[in-house]
Amino acid sequence: CDEYGIYLIDETNLETHGSWCLPGDVLTEETAVPGSKAHWEGACVDRVNSMVRRDYNHPSVLIWSLGNESYTGDVFRAMYKRVHDIDPNRPVHYEGVTHNRDYDDVTDIETRMYAHADAIEEYLKNDPQKPYISCEYMHAMGNSCGNMDEYTALERYPKYQGGFIWDFIDQAIYATQPDGTTSLRYGGDFGDRPSDYEFSGNGLVFADRKPTPKAQEVKQLYSNVHIDVAEDSVTIKNDNLFTSTGEYTFVLRVLADGEPVWQSERRFDVPAGSTEKLDVDWPLDLYRNGASELVLEVSQRLAKATNWAVAGYELAFGQTVVAGSKKASAPVKPVDGIVTVGRWNVGVQGSGREVLLSRTQGGLVSYTFNNREFVLRRPAVTTFRALTDNDRGAGHGFERAQWLGAGRYARCIGNEIEQIDENTVKASYTYELATPQRTKVTVSYTADTTGRVNLHVEYPGEPGDLPTIPAFGIEWTLPVQYSNLRFFGAGPEETYQDRKHAKLGVWSTDAFKDHAPYLMPQETGNHEDVRWAEITDEKGHGLRISRAEGAEPFAMSLQPYSSFMLEEAQHQDELPAPKHMFLRVLAEQMGVGGDDSWMSPVHPQYHIPADQPISLDVDLDLI
Template identity: 55%
Template structure:
């Protein structure tokens, strides 16, 4: 029954979530002709008028009148959020509800401060839409809204992330129409939209009118399955037709990817259409080969004139669980996935087509093949792009009630919703239905997810039953049953969040009944994604079928502070409560700058693994459907970091096979030798140009570092405070008072501003803070800064003078380290720093020396791992080679400044200033880790935002024997895996030589 009088009581009633809303339907486009120009659609995007009221008590409905003078209303852009356009405060919380601590509430009660945005849009109906039924579609509105047209109530809706359509036909007028929309910040829906994101509301997705021709395909359901031979296509079409069907016909054509007609029929039009056809030798759809057929549906009248034209992309694929494994087109699939919030630092979740294209190209370029739409259905364009480019989707219903059952990390479901509460079941099923009906035709959608972190119960079970009944061609996912195994039957997949590798392996080794995925893993907060290899190695177990990194993009918003703009996180807008920087978990930064973490993901997610050796290369193709014919491979030989041989090859390895290829590669007689093979695109694709590198592999064939050999005879001046060592064009001062090197001059040019400081601490990462690293390892924070010299030894060596300092560390037990400077007659300074190892101490964050250099030495060319920063547990995606960077470019823009810029396995590095003498640093005995930054360790440790760091006044060089890994299992308790610790009882030694660069 059509309801004409709205009620405010609907807001607090979970059983009322749609009033006068039209039935959910497929997202197909339709046209008045075969030209592809949509004359039946009219966009209402653009400038609207808006006014914000603070609460329900101040509600004024005069704005719905057609004669209302809205001159005092502000302007707002639709689609867009109220908060990002200055109409409401920003608020970021994770699991806690945004009103926590302000009011004591239980569902479905709402906060007293429930802001109301009154929107107005005036429009004249386009000529092509006149004299036809006209509907309006709101693609996304948060959180609940009422609609009026020309003073008449149209309808009410909740569910922020699926379309709400209404019939405007009875109330349209000639000339100007007055559309009024009242958007409430909170409703009962807010209790089940408790996702980990900025709480943004308003009309944030497209709004448009669409007219219905005299006969209209209101809904189409295309099933394009494969028979058990995985070659025969089973095509089915079920369609709902409204309007006039008598004397009208449906003309259906199916065209293959090469535009050849493979099926065609013409049938009389009925209200329900049901067509089916078997097709031989179809080209299946997959992320590797996203073959799309085109279905053309034309409604024609008896004279053959076009009434309506619908083109729809179709992908034939078969997704099933068989013998406990998820199979795509008969092959065991591995999801190399990410979770993706829709986000833009300026627009919030009102992202653009350009954003989506950037995202999908990034994913394809980084070998990411799957996305979980965390935690709501995305814009419909995203699904079309995933169909076209080839991305597998877990499509997730808009349901999360995290704060209702988990408090401060503990499971406490005493008032969990929806749980088993009958009053919440209809809205849960409605959300599942709205997602299904809109997205059912997209081949990219393989799995339906029932929502996120909402515990378990009969309501969610009913969602699963509903989707299985509606769609037997996909499987159902829900992770929340891990908290209540009574409801294990809800999910077809064993899905866990942040399970450690050993926990996953335990499941896999004990007769698993279901396929396994980590729907969230590798919490990519700040400097993270360490230890990813420990997860990808689990692919050797058949039931392990991949995971989805949390997450894709930092949720940070632009904030203007005076004349500058920064990326801000929770709490920066004085929003309380807040979960602060916990919104910064992305593989890309909010401004879509690629973070260094992506380097490791790209390498470990690649389908073709590359293992060079002295005789050639072994290629292992983990892909399911494609060989390597679309790639070419470049073999290179590096001698001491320089390329001495390079040649391209065409190497064919079949899917799911491994093959060794013999290549004639030279072996240089001297120096360090590295064999490298790169995989490149052989031709242009939609996501990258020919020549783009997909993956690489390296093998160190011969490891060789230069030995320090003292030469010449230096002059020595034994002063009361300093030991001076000099020769032609150099002078070195070693201070008895300062405990180390205080001057290093070559050709009169000074390189040292302060004595190098012992370094045991690295600026804490988000993961460090989350796992209590600071509490456990605090003693190392001041160990270098406050170390004191307890012994000084000077000795004459052949061609050199050796000055050795022994430092006592301010630790609970007596511990010393030794730093030795050996200076020869040519001005070379060989430095050795030795930590002998002490039991019963916490592991070390790092060990080395930190140099404070003049700011002009801000350029570094190094032979080590790069190009992006890398760490002990995140260096497989970094190659050995020669790279150049600057101090500023070495700083990754993590939301909270932290450890950054490290490069492992450095053999040599050169610091240069424009047109001045450079400083060369060479590893001796073994390679070291290094970074060159505009900030010291302590500057990074203390800052809470990037803009709090000062302008560059010095260049800070860190040379380290090693640095511990960064971790990534989670960011609230998981330590770095022990294999990547620097254990306190293990000796550490840093050795290098300083010399001028001629």
């Protein structure tokens, strides 16, 4: 940390959580260790004394801490005094005083565990006497770190000093299984009872030291340089304490419908602690006519290699989207083909493609291109996602149990076939969700002899006090070879409603890379703000999904496992060998949350209200 310039709070190795509280954090002061028990004072003072004398000359250490989650008492007052006797310059931190304000003098910093952003702001805006640090916050367990921007936004208050995400690395151990394979195991897997099971899996980095998708969000929100892009300028806020931005390269790019078409390198010299608005002459006129939207991007990068990264490594970025003037392409005129409206099925054939819609099986039952089949099972309505660790901790599963099978067991109660013209047919299916309300959902397919299909799914909204919906859209089973994914949306890593400080662009990945191996299998691989996605095999054949004209972007994922496979598995190696691919095309999915993993729900603005209409409108094509 001295070498790389990482600031530290150096904390005494002391934690007695459990000695001073009962389950539910019911305070039992009389049993607290060390508390005010004189016979503990010598050992505890010796411990903090040894730490300070060992680490006194490390420049990376900015603050001393008396320990973690050990309540408070006279012993901590003695420890505090010893630290300041040795080192009168560095401040002392201790969170335990929040449980007994008679000991506020034991810390120089106001510091709390897992306080929500609104509670922290209430402290900061009332002329506080001490600076504030979140000594633990944003519990990064499994698929987490949602609504993190609510915390980093508090940096606008001078006395907000940031916080520490719990945790950095998943704690898990490789263990050999009865079949001879080796896999990661966590609490409870070694005969230990009672256990907190996967509660050790709360890192920004997996146990094998590979970054989790959450790191994408943290990197952008923790960047010291903030970039705000406009059509004629870029505003750079340099929150570095000592370093000017003149030491970095800024790469400007224009993306036309997600593809880079222009790039330029600049040097912007903004002093430390300053904000400057700088004019940029974006070449919009050159590209506006050829795109429906342009992305203007400014990327801060290392101008030269350091001992921790290569030259060109990106530190932060800013983007804005401006409308292009490209007109929507005129619909491709249907070619000569065959439309057959039969007693049991409706078929559309043309351009080497065939669409088969069943009156009795409730939807699309075959979609082929040159005899390649893309429908193994009829695309099904989904109202569910595999629970995240935060979902389980907040009770989302219990509260939303009706949505678990609402789409899975929905039944088709009616269909309507309309031949629009000699080349086009529309099949509309009414589904009754498997809920007490039996809400009606409409799924319609409009197919023509070009082989293109419009898929429209409509949820009308259900009046009443219903739980919010985890996800809404279609889950589609594809042959296993269609595992490659290319998409235009927020990426490259997975994103969610409350975790999408990501780049808008065109990204290439596959279902296996997109499956984040959280210790407990759970929802993963979602991509937000998607304009189009291509799901292909190794030869580039496959399915293209695009938002319909005038429709909103959609969310989607491609996984080697279904939502229910993920929900049932306790470890990654319990997931079956992939035999299919599972495509989810969603109008919406709720956020993942992140305040903590045992109580706090996803924030209300990132839920899907059940009393509001939801619409998914996408075009399908085979490529």
